[in-house]
Amino acid sequence: MLLLALVALSACKKEVSKYIDQDKIWTNFELFYDANENKTYATATFRFSHSNGTRLELSDPSTVSFNDQPMDFLPDGSYQLVFDGYVSQGTFEWSDLDGKEFTNSVEIHEVGFLGDIPTLFYVDSITYFDWDGAALDSLESMMLTLDGPGASDTRQYTVDTIQAFQFAVDSAELSKLDSGLVTVILDRRYKPALQEQTSKGGVITGRFRPVNKTTNIQ
Numbered sequence: 001m002l003l004l005a006l007v008a009l010s011a012c013k014k015e016v017s018k019y020i021d022q023d024k025i026w027t028n029f030e031l032f033y034d035a036n037e038n039k040t041y042a043t044a045t046f047r048f049s050h051s052n053g054t055r056l057e058l059s060d061p062s063t064v065s066f067n068d069q070p071m072d073f074l075p076d077g078s079y080q081l082v083f084d085g086y087v088s089q090g091t092f093e094w095s096d097l098d099g100k101e102f103t104n105s106v107e108i109h110e111v112g113f114l115g116d117i118p119t120l121f122y123v124d125s126i127t128y129f130d131w132d133g134a135a136l137d138s139l140e141s142m143m144l145t146l147d148g149p150g151a152s153d154t155r156q157y158t159v160d161t162i163q164a165f166q167f168a169v170d171s172a173e174l175s176k177l178d179s180g181l182v183t184v185i186l187d188r189r190y191k192p193a194l195q196e197q198t199s200k201g202g203v204i205t206g207r208f209r210p211v212n213k214t215t216n217i218q
Helices: 002-012
Strands: 014-016 025-034 039-048 055-057 063-066 078-084 089-095 101-107 126-132 140-147 154-159 166-170 180-190 202-209 213-217
Touching: 025 089, 025 101, 039 055, 039 063, 039 089, 101 202, 126 180, 140 166, 154 166
Parallel strands: 014 055, 025 202
Antiparallel strands: 025 039, 039 078, 063 089, 089 101, 126 166, 140 154, 140 180, 180 202, 180 213
């Protein structure tokens, strides 16, 4: 338990960027539309050296913006702007302490459910989940989340095969969920290469989530 607590504390640690070699900053930019809220979230996170490095708060005069709007620093160590409605694309701009400018753009690729989700049955050898939208292209992936009634009843499945158009979940996976009401969540991610980056790199993602569906499992 003590080890887990120390790991959690380490993950939440934050530092200010003026103490860091600017070329060793790893960046994570995401543009995420959640149709359940009809809101779009633009989020930027800066870390030391790699994806699990210490989160960084930018020191003045370093700045980050999305579509020319300054982003707000949050207690979790990320920067964010929230927009009402659907913002399908945009540009993140980060200026470091050495005066270098990093501009990266991303777009969101839409997806939806093909109508209501029928009842799920444990006895079915394989359950298929199709989506409404284009088959996967390069740099894309899809995640299906089944959130069941149990306290630890969440299962996630990912597919990133080019031209894929559905998930296949076998009975062994379904049997890990308790019977009852299940929330079905779908996320489509588009992850192109960063156009401008430090030597440590980073990621940029466009993510679309349609309105969640519910069904029963028995």
